[in-house]
Amino acid sequence: MPRIAIRKSRGSGVMVEGVVGLMMVIGGTVLAVVLLLNAIAATYNKEKIGFVANTAAVYAGTLPNNAARQGLVTAKVNQLLAGMALHASNTTVTVSDLTITTRPAVKVTVATSLPTLLFASFSSVLPSSIRTSDTAVAFNRCWFWGYGVGIHPLGPRWTSPITNATGALPADKKPAWTVLIPVSESQLR
Numbered sequence: 001m002p003r004i005a006i007r008k009s010r011g012s013g014v015m016v017e018g019v020v021g022l023m024m025v026i027g028g029t030v031l032a033v034v035l036l037l038n039a040i041a042a043t044y045n046k047e048k049i050g051f052v053a054n055t056a057a058v059y060a061g062t063l064p065n066n067a068a069r070q071g072l073v074t075a076k077v078n079q080l081l082a083g084m085a086l087h088a089s090n091t092t093v094t095v096s097d098l099t100i101t102t103r104p105a106v107k108v109t110v111a112t113s114l115p116t117l118l119f120a121s122f123s124s125v126l127p128s129s130i131r132t133s134d135t136a137v138a139f140n141r142c143w144f145w146g147y148g149v150g151i152h153p154l155g156p157r158w159t160s161p162i163t164n165a166t167g168a169l170p171a172d173k174k175p176a177w178t179v180l181i182p183v184s185e186s187q188l189r
Contacts, residue, residue, distance in 0.1 A: 022175035031125065038116050042130050045086065045114045050134040052080045057108040060095050070095050077110055088112040089129065100139070109135040 056077050063069045074093040081088045091112040098105050111133035116126050 005166050015177050034126070037118070038126065041117055042114075042132065046134070048084055048086060049110055049112065049132050050136070052077055052084070053108055053110040053134040053136040054138075055080060056093065056110060057106060057136035060106045061138040065097060073108060081112065086112075087115055091114060098137070100137070102159045104140040105137055106140060107135060107137045133137050
């Protein structure tokens with residue numbers, strides 16, 4: 001006599017295992033997407049911080065090396081961060097001088113904390129902010145290491161950019177170059 005296979009009922013346990021497995025896959029996928037979005041946002045923000053550091057270094061290169069420079073550069077960095085809609089916190093700016101092949105330069109390091117995306121929903125997995133920093137170097141402007149003196153035959157001498165009240169070069173032992181500005185005969189009449 002042929003045997004008839006009787007299928008046993010598995011009950012509702014299979015359905016529960018399927019739903020739990022599906023929820024684990026969906027939860028893992030959502031978490032992976034959130035982590036990917038945060039990695040993309042962190043990379044994008046790192047590029048913005050690099051731009052801010054470079055702009056701050058160029059700005060610091062135009063300022064004389066005095067006590068006010070650090071405060072001015074820090075204020076400029078905070079303005080740039082606010083203007084670029086970055087919600088930065090704990091921002092630190094470090095300005096230091098260095099020399100590159102006998103030319104004076106300035107180095108600016110900007111470090112700040114930026115918030116992560118969807119932190120409130122995944123506070124047990126994601127940090128509330130990511131600390132990022134960047135460093136940029138720029139040469140000081142030429143008037144910090146030399147002067148150019150133009151002499152016009154029809155007018156007074158001019159010194160670029162710094163002179164004292166008498167029109168003479170400052171006594172800081174920086175080199176100076178003299179340039180004669182050519183004049184045509186029609187300008188002499």
